[in-house]
Amino acid sequence: MNLLIVEIEHLTKVYLSKQSVVALEGIDLELKQGEIFGLLGPNGAGKTTTISIATTRALPTSGTVRIKGIDVVKHPAHARRLIGVVPQFNTLDRSLTVFENLYFHCRYFGFSHGHAKSRSLELLTQFMLSERKDSFPQQLSGGLAQRVQIARAIAHRPTVLFLDEPSAGLDPQSRMAMWSAVEGLRSEGITVLLTTHYMEEADSLSDRLAIIDDGRVLALGSPEKLKATLGAHTIFDLKLRSQDGLEALAAKLRERRDVTSADVTPDGLRVIAASSDGLLPDLVQAAAGHGLRDLQITEPSLETVFIQLTGRDLRE
Amino acid sequence: MNNLRLKIGKFLKEILRMFLQDAEALTRYADHRISGNPASIALEAGIFFKAFGGLFLRDLRVLTREFLPFILRVGMQPLLFLFVFTFILPRMGNGNPMTVGGTGVDFGTILLPGLMAVAIMFSGIAGVALPLSNEFGITREIDDRVMCPVPLWAVALEKVCFSAMQSMIAALLVIPMARYIPAVPVRADVHHWFLFALVLVLASLLAGSLGLVIGSIVNPKQIGLVFSIIVVPITFLGCVYYPWSWLDKIRWLKYGVLFNPIVYISEGLRAAVTPSIEHMPWWAILAALFFFTAALGRWGLKGFLGRVLS
Numbered sequence: 088m089n090l091l092i093v094e095i096e097h098l099t100k101v102y103l104s105k106q107s108v109v110a111l112e113g114i115d116l117e118l119k120q121g122e123i124f125g126l127l128g129p130n131g132a133g134k135t136t137t138i139s140i141a142t143t144r145a146l147p148t149s150g151t152v153r154i155k156g157i158d159v160v161k162h163p164a165h166a167r168r169l170i171g172v173v174p175q176f177n178t179l180d181r182s183l184t185v186f187e188n189l190y191f192h193c194r195y196f197g198f199s200h201g202h203a204k205s206r207s208l209e210l211l212t213q214f215m216l217s218e219r220k221d222s223f224p225q226q227l228s229g230g231l232a233q234r235v236q237i238a239r240a241i242a243h244r245p246t247v248l249f250l251d252e253p254s255a256g257l258d259p260q261s262r263m264a265m266w267s268a269v270e271g272l273r274s275e276g277i278t279v280l281l282t283t284h285y286m287e288e289a290d291s292l293s294d295r296l297a298i299i300d301d302g303r304v305l306a307l308g309s310p311e312k313l314k315a316t317l318g319a320h321t322i323f324d325l326k327l328r329s330q331d332g333l334e335a336l337a338a339k340l341r342e343r344r345d346v347t348s349a350d351v352t353p354d355g356l357r358v359i360a361a362s363s364d365g366l367l368p369d370l371v372q373a374a375a376g377h378g379l380r381d382l383q384i385t386e387p388s389l390e391t392v393f394i395q396l397t398g399r400d401l402r403e
Numbered sequence: 404m405n406n407l408r409l410k411i412g413k414f415l416k417e418i419l420r421m422f423l424q425d426a427e428a429l430t431r432y433a434d435h436r437i438s439g440n441p442a443s444i445a446l447e448a449g450i451f452f453k454a455f456g457g458l459f460l461r462d463l464r465v466l467t468r469e470f471l472p473f474i475l476r477v478g479m480q481p482l483l484f485l486f487v488f489t490f491i492l493p494r495m496g497n498g499n500p501m502t503v504g505g506t507g508v509d510f511g512t513i514l515l516p517g518l519m520a521v522a523i524m525f526s527g528i529a530g531v532a533l534p535l536s537n538e539f540g541i542t543r544e545i546d547d548r549v550m551c552p553v554p555l556w557a558v559a560l561e562k563v564c565f566s567a568m569q570s571m572i573a574a575l576l577v578i579p580m581a582r583y584i585p586a587v588p589v590r591a592d593v594h595h596w597f598l599f600a601l602v603l604v605l606a607s608l609l610a611g612s613l614g615l616v617i618g619s620i621v622n623p624k625q626i627g628l629v630f631s632i633i634v635v636p637i638t639f640l641g642c643v644y645y646p647w648s649w650l651d652k653i654r655w656l657k658y659g660v661l662f663n664p665i666v667y668i669s670e671g672l673r674a675a676v677t678p679s680i681e682h683m684p685w686w687a688i689l690a691a692l693f694f695f696t697a698a699l700g701r702w703g704l705k706g707f708l709g710r711v712l713s
Contacts, residue, residue, distance in 0.1 A: 163555075187464065
């Protein structure tokens with residue numbers, strides 16, 4: 088059943104301070120039951136703002152967000168019953184132990200003492216935290232704290248879980264553990280919306296994803312579809328010593344059938360091509376006259392899709 | 404003078420407008436609830452009280468973990484005050500230096516309600532302002548509670564109620580201290596239990612509301628400064644160490660302090676605990692306590708919402 092869990096319509100947000108900052112310029116998204124949806128974009132693209140509005144912690148300038156048909160602006164208290172949030176930073180209650188963080192979260196959502204206790208113990212086992220149940224959040228590593236946050240966010244069995252940059256600041260090992268924890272949620276039927284600026288994360292975790300930049304959705308679809316339809320290309324970044332005659336060289340390269348675009352950059356030349364067969368030797372030869380210093384090849388990936396869409400690197 | 408009158412008029416009008424807005428919002432809220440079916444209203448009310456209870460239990464758990472420091476924090480000041488002014492000093496002087504204002508009234512009796520007022524004030528602020536300013540700080544610990552399935556005002560209300568409970572404990576602690584520490588025991592003389600309970604509850608809610616204002620408006624880094632430039636002055640000038648009526652000779656101060664909510668806490672407790680000492684009429688005290696609780700609560704809530712909603 089393709090039930091819509093999250094519906095975001097024409098969402099805009101302008102932060103009014105000394106100078107107004109437009110964070111969102113009309114976002115439209117729909118999340119289906121049980122899918123893991125990725126929101127991919129560089130810092131400042133509007134990912135966190137979108138999540139903040141959807142989780143009732145910020146008010147939109149215009150547009151609506153509905154969770155299972157409930158408008159989050161009109162009925163925030165009701166909507167909060169349906170959502171779980173893992174914020175970007177560690178917001179665990181420092182005055183409570185790991186167990187108590189889970190236990191009281193359950194109590195906030197109306198669980199009885201016995202029910203809250205059994206649910207907390209169950210989560211501690213599920214997330215392999217039983218040994219740390221009496222630790223305080225200050226004593227946990229970043230990875231462990233993140234796992235407690237995920238456990239806490241799903242404790243009241245929300246319909247949809249929001250994860251804001253879940254792997255920011257985690258070491259590779261903790262990141263893998265976090266990924267498998269999120270994968271594990273699939274079996275519980277929870278719909279997940281996660282934001283990230285890591286390509287690999289978006290690629291391997293999400294069923295569908297939206298690439299956003301400057302508060303707008305640039306592309307939407309499964310990672311495979313995005314790579315295929317946007318013709319994820321290979322990108323050649325050439326660093327050259329001399330800038331003379333580069334325009335002519337770029338124009339000549341553009342005439343080739345396998346080259347999608349060729350542009351002069353401050354360092355040299357950026358060539359985007361559908362396939363790299365046969366192009367590489369020609370490129371090296373052509374660039375030799377301009378003093379080739381370095382050549383960087385980026386294989387087709389979401390990263391190249393993003394560069395093609397925005398002309399910028401994701402981590403710029 | 405006219406200018407000042409205009410300003411005060413404008414201020415009062417602004418407050419009235421705020422309350423009218425609230426009343427309207429509340430009726431709209433109620434309308435919306437009533438139009439739903441009874442079963443779903445009962446369900447929502449159930450969720451509300453359970454969540455509110457959960458928040459309260461959380462605070463209670465944290466308090467029990469720090470119960471001894473809590474008792475020390477609220478008890479130390481009145482303990483030392485009573486010890487120095489009603490135990491040490493009376494033994495030093497010749498005659499009786501601690502009869503103030505030449506009325507022959509024992510200073511301890513004047514001090515008892517005043518110290519209760521100070522205890523209420525300080526624990527109200529320590530119970531809301533300090534934890535809130537921490538939780539709003541870098542850690543944003545408040546986030547999980549803000550995500551409770553209750554309206555945001557309920558989260559703020561819970562903070563105020565919990566601190567009111569702490570304030571009441573702190574105030575009641577002063578009574579046995581005043582009985583056993585001073586050279587001449589001071590006895591609480593409560594004739595009207597209802598008035599006493601009402602004043603105690605209202606005063607505690609007022610202190611919590613003031614804590615909410617400070618905690619949600621003041622930058623965490625400046626919380627210490629706020630203590631020295633706001634909390635300490637309003638406490639010292641809050642008719643804590645003398646009844647308000649004794650200010651007759653300093654008329655500008657007598658009317659100036661009417662803007663200080665602590666005055667009504669001290670006077671209210673004076674009316675309830677030591678009625679033999681001159682005090683303001685009870686109706687004026689209750690009206691002022693109501694007014695300041697509502698105004699500060701409203702202001703604090705506005706600040707709270709501003710902090711959690713962007």
